[in-house]
Amino acid sequence: MPKTPPTTPPTTPQVTLRDASPADAAACAALYAPYVSGTAVSFEDVPPSGTEMARRIEAYGASHAWLVADLDGALVGYAYAGPYRPRPAYRWTAESSVYLGLDAPRRTGAGRALYAALLERLAARGYRQVITGITLPNDASVGLHRALGFVEVGVERQVGWKLGAWHDLLRMQRSLVPGAPGGAPAEPC
Template sequence: MIRDATPEDAAACAAIYAPYVRETAVTFETEPPDAAELAARIAAAQREHAWLVAERDGALLGYAYAGSFRGRRAYSRTAETSVYLAPLATGQGVGRALYTALLDRLRDLGYGTAVAGMTPPNPGSAALHRSVGFTQVGAFTRVGRKFGRWHGCDWWEMALREDVREP
């Protein structure tokens, strides 16, 4: 089941996210945020974008969310997206279902473009983004420093709709 996140989901979202922060360069955060911080992020995302969770039998399998891409007004119809899955949920279509629901929500909210950044190599994430309609549009080669070395960031883009309100 995919649904809107609630503050009660924050601890489970934090538990899913923490290994990505501690063990990978998938995210450039260096300290895992706690449940209180995730609750604040959930609330912020839901004010103008969305934060969705997937659950099965009461267990949270993953989450996807969107936020502002940049602060300047002309960017306001573009949303930056992310998705994180619990290890047991990978390869089961959960990421695709979450992302599809998130992109549909963004369309309904009037967003015209979705963008996503990912640290390469990340073939699973690249395949997921391709499967829902993203196209890789660029790459930075050394923008994040983590685990004693530089990492790049591939940028992906997807048109959601043309008929958007002018900022």
């Protein structure tokens, strides 16, 4: 009986997370553009330029957080948070988003890792709640958010017109602090 040669175990792609910088703007813009131009996942109509993406990375990275995921040296996703609403009473609540490249390998853990790191960063900066909006249907995104402790808080019906149709937006929320909110918190940084 012939011997079977030993096999080398397949290498697991290595996901590395880091803070985004303006140098990542072009890659983030390229990753995001197909969501803007070909899906209702984003309600933007025109993909932002690299310059605009650099502005967003600097603004949200300074006030909240913007992280990127590299997989074997290529940027495959990003997650960020920004202000939920402009009025002062909302300043302890952030609104989050996560995007993985449409051509990025799936089931690598990049999305979950990005989001978990984003939530940790927001909590460390003093934010207490995080809210996200998910265009329906999007079972993968809803599943990821549920797995990370988000709960559904409502559906905004037919609020987005894109690609010739009205779209619903599911709102999900997660507390960043255990237990009851308590008294007045410190200002988020």
